[in-house]
Amino acid sequence: MPEHAPQPVERELPTEESRDLIALVRDIVEREIAPRAADEEAEGRFPREIFSLLSEAGLLGLPYDSEYGGGDQPYEVYLQVLEELAAARLTVGLGVSVHSLACHALAGYGTKDQQGEHLSAMLGGGLLGAYCLSEPASGSDAASLRTKAVRDGDDWIITGTKAWITHGGVADFYTVLARTGGAGPKGITAFLVPGDAEGLSAAAPEKKMGMKGSPTAQVHFDDVRVSDARRLGEEGQGFSIALAALDAGRLGIAACSMGVAQAALDAALGYALERKQFGRPISDFQGLRFMLADMATQIEAGRSLYLAAARLRDAGKPFSKQAAMAKLFCTDAAMRVTTDAVQVLGGYGYTQDFPVERYMREAKVLQIVEGTNQIQRMVIGRHLAGPETR
Incomplete structure (x- = not known):
């Protein structure tokens, strides 16, 4: 080695x-x-x-x-x-x-x-799932979703389109949030929909700047019939179920962010130790060492933040604020670290011969998924100062 x-x-x-x-x-x-x-x-x-x-x-x-x-x-x-x-x-x-x-x-x-x-x-059992909350016209404002589920005897008929669905078209099951009542968050219900349900289809995957191996697609529900036995929770409880899931999911994104950042740091450090300019490794130059030090510090801080939030969750304590903080900090840190990794490699970092350009492209989406980082700031602000008044 x-x-x-x-x-x-x-x-x-x-x-x-x-x-x-x-x-x-x-x-x-x-x-x-x-x-x-x-x-x-x-x-x-x-x-x-x-x-x-x-x-x-x-x-x-x-x-x-x-x-x-x-x-x-x-x-x-x-x-x-x-x-x-x-x-x-x-x-x-x-x-x-x-x-x-x-x-x-x-x-x-x-x-x-x-x-x-x-x-x-x-x-x-070898199955793979997808989570259907976002829609073409409701991303951050998830409570305004329009996909409908209408009662038909012992069944529900689901109609609408979900957007930005990871595993869209390849998933074996979809957890779907649909409107069963009036406007707002109290009219939303959760359903478990099999991937082979009649009337369910996926559009062509989005052409993304990163994570090209992960299919992200719109999923269409054209009068998809599911039994009431596949309704999860009570009618109208779906939005609170979704928020609870997102708190946990944000910690997953934080952890993934630190994985990408760590990979970028490892690649940058390895290159800096090998690459020679002016007769010595570029890692000998203070400017590069300071960049690497900052990258490592951000990773350690982000990792500590998501682990602290995870321990609150494991102890059964409230962790929503800490999950938002972890998602915000870790994804922003991943963007900075991967960008700096490209800079450490210079021109080589901008080529596909080295992995850091891929890490930088992938890091960007982490600031967007599971609630944009602007939404995370809103969540943290509400915990600190209460809801905004108008």
Whole structure:
């Protein structure tokens, strides 16, 4: 191993089981994910077989109850797994986070009968999920969604279009938020819709600047019929279910952000130790060392922030403010770190021969998904000063 090869991140893991889990993840990353990541991202290839492998290894249901095939792992551990996966390939790390988000409504609000029928297959049966909240005209203002679900006897008929759906068109199930009542957040209900439901279709994937291997598409519901047995929670409870899921999902994005940032730092440091100018490695120059120091400090700070929020969640304490802070800080830090990594490599950093340009393109979307960082500031502000008055 070259002297400058990146050392594995020192993880804060509470048990021997969790340490073995990280070792398993690192083995899968080294053998199956990292060697193919750059080529498959350039080709826009979705690695469905990797998600099947992760499911077989028990890595798609880590924070959920083992009674239904979950891993019984605290969020403190689950998020560090996400970081490891995202450092190798964001398509995989963020994909696992989205799958976990799609399972949240059933795991947290479904009945015992619903959980017994569906949850085991979702957590460890090779299935892949998607989460359908955003729409073409309602992104940050999610409570204004227009997709409708109309009662028809013991069934519901869902009509509308969801937008920006990760795994759109390849998911086996969709957690869908639809309007069943009047305007505003109290008229929204959650449903579990199978991916092969009649009337469900996906548009062509969006052409994105990054994460080209992860399909993001509009999903159309053309009179999709689902039974009332697939309604999750009470009628009108869907928006509160969605917000609870997003609090947890924001921590997933924070962890993924630190994975991408760590990968960028490792690449920049390795290059700086090898690249020589004026007869010595560029890492000897103070200007570069200060950049690397700032990058490392932002990563350590972001990692500490998301882990602190995760421990609050694991203890059953409120963590919404801390989740917004972690998402805001970690994604902004990832954008700064990846941009600086490109600068460290100079002209080479701007080419596709090195991975840092991909990390920079991928980091940008992390400031947007699971609530833009402007929304995170609004959430934090409400916790600090209360809601705005008009």
